Amino acid sequence: MTGLENSKYFCLDLIPSMDKDHFYHRVLNEFEEISSLQYQETPSRLPENRVPIGFFCPYIPEELLHAAGALPFRLMGSPVKLSHSPAHLPPGCCHFVKSSLESLLRGELDFLKGIVFSQTCDAMQGLSDIWAFQKRSPLLFNFMTPTHLNSETARPFLKAEMERFKKFLETHLGEVTPQNLAQAIRLFNRTREKIGEIYELRRTSPSRIPETHFAHIIRAGYLMDRSRYLELLKELINSLPHGEAREDSLVPLYLAGNMVHSAPYFSLIEEAGARVVSDNLCSGERFLRLMTREDIDPIDALTERYFASFLCPTKHRGARAPIDALLKEAEDSGAKGAVFLFYKYCEPHYFDYPDLKKALEARGIPSLLLEIDDPATSQGQLKIRIQAFVEMLSPL
């Protein structure tokens, strides 16, 4: 606990702006520190009262993990050199999958007491089996999210998976009481609301939260104790420095892809004179759509939300859904251009891409495709391409 959680700071509007600045940077530093930690440095920073359990994507109901006393710890890939994983994975897997296995084999993830996979793409499916075969994670669970998300038939199946997961957690971690779960749902909902506010703020006065700060804020939320995260988010919003009204000199962009919020990419965009006004990253705006109803049975509520509006390219909601969802968001955001930031070899995204690009172009939104193989080596190339794209979109 730090003094920041103290209630007296909740009215930061009354505090002089110098102090606000000070608070903002203190909170931001904590986010930055956490989001920049290497796996080896992580164990000393973990909350003592929670069992760290790894997971990869938002199809895992983090609320259940939290309610069982776990710290849901999201694996987001790392720019690690691949030396062990090539003996287990063929070259055609994305770097996200490869680097996660590499970290496991190096022993860097030994602090995790378990890992949860969900059914998404073929590479991830294979990774789960290979991971299990190494026998390094004491606990491993496959959460079988249905692939058909506009099907009434899939609902009872997903609900049964929720129950099966709950039972697994209760056997190995701790009881999930209805109260605990309802509390966890509230906590994650409030967090999503705060993140939503941050997105809104960035749309109306972008200079108040620069791109890299934004990436750190989002990323940290998947790695730290969630109650503390919510407190810090509140502090951050209250202590934000005043910004001027909308600056039109920055080119508004829409960011799509499978890279989670990662500061280097955001800083490249910023340096090029652009800003991300909206995204469909699964660590970003897509996460906001996981709002869970608080007025019905919690397991029903967790089940229902995936059918409400959540969609990623590994799931099916009808043949036109990927296009319609993207067009609506990109147009509503007022972006002048779209950037697709994909891991090389990511089939789900690359299959959608040509039709998405065409649909955007038909609405007058040009796009740029950036492919990431090894994040450690591709920065220089990306910089030039982003700059050229942003320049093309800037007023003459």
Add this chain to the structure above:
Amino acid sequence: MTDRKLNANPYRPIKSTAAYRRLMAAYYLMVKHPSWFGKKIAWITSGGPVEPLYAMGVLPFYPENYGAMCGASRMSSSLCEAAEHQGYSHDLCTYALTDLGSCFTGKGPIGRLPKPDFLVCGNNICATVIKWYEIQARAFGVPLFFLDTPFFHDDLHEHTLRYVEKQMEDYIEFLENRMKRAFPEKRFKKVGSRSFETISLWREILDLAVNRPAPFAAFDAFIHMAPIVTLRGTRWAVRYYQKLKRELEERVQKGVGAFAREEIRLIWDNIPIWYDIRNLSKMLSSNGAVLVADTYTSAWAMEEPHLTQTLDGMARAYATIHLNRGLEYKMEKMVKLVEKFGADGFIMHSNRSCKPYSVGQYDMRREVTRRTGKPGLIIEADHTDSRSYAPQQVERQIGMFLEIIKNKQQGTK
């Protein structure tokens, strides 16, 4: 490869191949001109439940089987290039790229592909097909039925089975709506029992290769598998496999093998390298090596073929096929194949654009060797697109691998 060496181990062609060619020509004629036969066409994935389609009188077209044809006739690379030209990534499954390329150009062994009336997609083989079929549903503006079969890592849970069963009902409803007529239960029973018969025949045929010498090689099975995929549930397929089985049984009785010499018996894992089958077959046989079984064609020799006779049974059968199951199952299956067919080793094709077959193979190779004591070789290729294939390197690797086996055999003599 010198001719002298090749002649030293001549291949004995299977006579039924002529009937096979006629059969597939007739099938593709119908597919190409469905209106001549008053048929509607459904495009369907290789692991999709085809029996209800035949029961409804709908003709299935299999883009994957067609992709194999394009690969074998070496037309696939240019079709993939055409798809890449439209923005599709080079790294996508080349069955999908071949199909998309065919649609963009109207080219391929049968020319322009038949327009589907609707699409049936099952993700029991991979997640790739969902995206691929979404694209085609948009391009053709036709309805898509999607059968979702959750992957089966370890246990088959009751609720998973219920989920797939319920979708079989949805499938029938979908077909009734499309065809504007009731689902013919009686006909379905007939189709189901023919499907059962076909699968049983296919399994019995594959099992004949336990004999020494094996009456046919896996390379033959790769060719003769087309009817089990495309015509499962029809009389044609039953008749054809009865004929093929008779011929191969005769070979067994007379002690005739696919090749004159059979010194090394091998198992193959993954989809064939369609464009190089002939060359690889020659290369192996010249060294006295024969592929006696494989994981690709045996995927259609279901362990419980009777399941295809009822809708609920079909749910279980289609939810538990080879590619929808975890690594431990696949390892165990490979071990069983090695043991059952008395193999001296195994070759794994690490297929750059098919993940469900290829992710996990490296661990599988080590583990199968550990459990059986037999060596395994991994070769890099792609199932239909030859552009990144290095045949000489593969031949070298196979040559060295066969030497190891020969040395081992000599050591134990």
